[in-house]
Amino acid sequence: MKITWAARSPSSIGWALSLAMAAAVLPARAPAADPVNLEGTWKISAPQLAFKPEGGSIPFTDIGRKRYAQNKRNLAKRAYEEYDYATARCASPGLPRLMLTPERVRIWQRPGWVGFQFEWNRLARQVDMGNLTQPQLRVAADSLFGQDDVIVGRAVPISKGHWEGDTLVVATEGFQNNTLIDNLVPHGYDLKTIERIRLNDANTLEDRITIEDPRYFTRPWQTVVTYQRRPDDPFPENVCLVMRTAEGAAVKP
Amino acid sequence: MNSEIKSIRTGAAVLALLLYAGAAFAQLPGAPNGPPGGGPPGAGGPPGADAAASLLAIPPLPADAPQPSPDPRNFDGTWYHEALLQFQITTDMFGNKAPFNEAGLKVQQRRVKSLKTGTPFINASALCMPMGQPWQMDLNMPFHIFQSKDRLDFAFEEYHGLMQVIMDPAKALPAAYMGSSVGRWDGDTLVVETTGFKDGLWLDVDGTPASKNAKLTMRIRKVKSDHWFLEVEFTLDDPTYYTHPWSWMRDYSWRPDMTLFHEYNCELQTGAKDGVDPSLVPEPQD
Amino acid sequence: MSKRAAHPVRFVWSMLTMAITAPVWAHHSAAGYDLSKTLSAQATLKEFRWSAPHSAAVFTIKGPDGKPEDMTVASGSPAMFVKQGFNPKDFLIGDKMEITWHPAMSGHLGGMLASVKFPNGRVFKDVEFAPGLTPSDVLKQADTAK
Numbered sequence: 001m002k003i004t005w006a007a008r009s010p011s012s013i014g015w016a017l018s019l020a021m022a023a024a025v026l027p028a029r030a031p032a033a034d035p036v037n038l039e040g041t042w043k044i045s046a047p048q049l050a051f052k053p054e055g056g057s058i059p060f061t062d063i064g065r066k067r068y069a070q071n072k073r074n075l076a077k078r079a080y081e082e083y084d085y086a087t088a089r090c091a092s093p094g095l096p097r098l099m100l101t102p103e104r105v106r107i108w109q110r111p112g113w114v115g116f117q118f119e120w121n122r123l124a125r126q127v128d129m130g131n132l133t134q135p136q137l138r139v140a141a142d143s144l145f146g147q148d149d150v151i152v153g154r155a156v157p158i159s160k161g162h163w164e165g166d167t168l169v170v171a172t173e174g175f176q177n178n179t180l181i182d183n184l185v186p187h188g189y190d191l192k193t194i195e196r197i198r199l200n201d202a203n204t205l206e207d208r209i210t211i212e213d214p215r216y217f218t219r220p221w222q223t224v225v226t227y228q229r230r231p232d233d234p235f236p237e238n239v240c241l242v243m244r245t246a247e248g249a250a251v252k253p
Numbered sequence: 254m255n256s257e258i259k260s261i262r263t264g265a266a267v268l269a270l271l272l273y274a275g276a277a278f279a280q281l282p283g284a285p286n287g288p289p290g291g292g293p294p295g296a297g298g299p300p301g302a303d304a305a306a307s308l309l310a311i312p313p314l315p316a317d318a319p320q321p322s323p324d325p326r327n328f329d330g331t332w333y334h335e336a337l338l339q340f341q342i343t344t345d346m347f348g349n350k351a352p353f354n355e356a357g358l359k360v361q362q363r364r365v366k367s368l369k370t371g372t373p374f375i376n377a378s379a380l381c382m383p384m385g386q387p388w389q390m391d392l393n394m395p396f397h398i399f400q401s402k403d404r405l406d407f408a409f410e411e412y413h414g415l416m417q418v419i420m421d422p423a424k425a426l427p428a429a430y431m432g433s434s435v436g437r438w439d440g441d442t443l444v445v446e447t448t449g450f451k452d453g454l455w456l457d458v459d460g461t462p463a464s465k466n467a468k469l470t471m472r473i474r475k476v477k478s479d480h481w482f483l484e485v486e487f488t489l490d491d492p493t494y495y496t497h498p499w500s501w502m503r504d505y506s507w508r509p510d511m512t513l514f515h516e517y518n519c520e521l522q523t524g525a526k527d528g529v530d531p532s533l534v535p536e537p538q539d
Numbered sequence: 540m541s542k543r544a545a546h547p548v549r550f551v552w553s554m555l556t557m558a559i560t561a562p563v564w565a566h567h568s569a570a571g572y573d574l575s576k577t578l579s580a581q582a583t584l585k586e587f588r589w590s591a592p593h594s595a596a597v598f599t600i601k602g603p604d605g606k607p608e609d610m611t612v613a614s615g616s617p618a619m620f621v622k623q624g625f626n627p628k629d630f631l632i633g634d635k636m637e638i639t640w641h642p643a644m645s646g647h648l649g650g651m652l653a654s655v656k657f658p659n660g661r662v663f664k665d666v667e668f669a670p671g672l673t674p675s676d677v678l679k680q681a682d683t684a685k
Binding site for chain 1 (some may be wrong): 319329380382403408410414415426431508509513521523530
């Protein structure tokens, strides 16, 4: 908090000083410049393994329909290794599937970025709001890490976000091709998602997700997930590798 | 390794020591750490180590980068262990040898020998399991601190690690692989006491041991010299392996230019039934 | 043991690179692999695992008893493949290739991928730990790779 010296009287300087000090000792919080504070601990309102498409059905291409059917056959056989690494291996379920987590998620708003900390297996996602100090060394395009991300993508790419009124609009692309949209729906490298995240009320968070992958879907399709606010309690350690059963099927992404 | 892990892992070995430490290794001027530990005792540093350090040095923080809060008790932000990784903590912060007892020395020597014979042991890191604070905070990868009234969340890039420091002892979390951490303020120093480790730890890459009975204390304070950093004094109180508690120092630079993390999807490998690195073998248990 | 005695400097370097991964070299330790040996086999690609800390690949090869057997090897990063003109996205499950690898000292099947020869004749070489490389060679390579 800057102290302006325009007001010269000692009392106003003292007031400004004490305001500055008060602001300094408070823990960091959602930047005052953000139109909405989404921070808090959230839990999905209606646990589900699959996204419900608006309009009733997913507009699959022939390739998409075939792979979806194949995934269903493998699910029936519990052959998770054949099509679902997350369930089989405790690997990252990727996005947008992580937004279906039945465990809690903590949102942190910080200057320049928004973080989502998932209780499940301690995973996280980040939204770059566009004004972080540059270069960002761990993901810079000319770093080896950054190159790898560009070459083969990530299960959870870094998203790019901005505010539109009271809505956090989040765009994600640069996916690996070895995760699923949810427990069954396939995608490839060309997946792109747009999420519109907002508070429906003080205790309800909504994520409206538009999913696009021309190889698997004839057109973009939408789905909505809502979350209820929970107390800001810490997450007991969550380690998927020790929680899953011997057959590898106990993991819920 | 404990029986839980053994029963899940059908194969033996995965990528234990295949560590992905990332860029920066040069010591910053003014950093309080002593010189790095270098190679095994007597081996000397590798040739070209200076060349390596300069090759791998990360650039200084841009002049217009944001600064941390002036509040000495606010640790919120992105921090990074900038110093060259010390892969064997051989001495404490005063230069005394780590005070092994007989049991501790046996474990430590067995681990070091396994590296020489070309059959290194599996450890938590190899399995992509939480590996405890010293290892988690030693590898040259950034972490975030999210600070709120009741706790501090440390979120690590490496192994997508998470450690939560609870400020109210009545609300301490149960035993965990990262232990259970409770914090209190001593002036402007945060004192974090961690107990309740579900398994023993490798403090460093060479396997300096800690048992599950260990109590780890971290005294953390925010310091500004020519750059902002967190100074951490680690103290290990572990009568199973050591004759008395001992301490070492680390510091972590304020690096808002490492806020966006690389992805660490290690279970893609270690979670597979055949995701074993065949070069690793199970560690004998005493 | 004699190899180690003859090259103590390289052994120390392995220890260093085991702990430190630079963006330009040494994603992995060579401590557990026998760099003096290189095995080869006709292989079918089962999976590439592109992830930190280190990528890996699973190949199906003919085992010692003649039956197909899956083998996991530590692999170079996607960027290393691209540097040699390959596109990792082009590798498909079921692709046939001729591979070489440095076996694990433990005796278990598998190790560190050394090279891949594709049906069209193109070859990928993991240049970080090619036998005979000295630490300063690696540094020089890292320099030019930058």
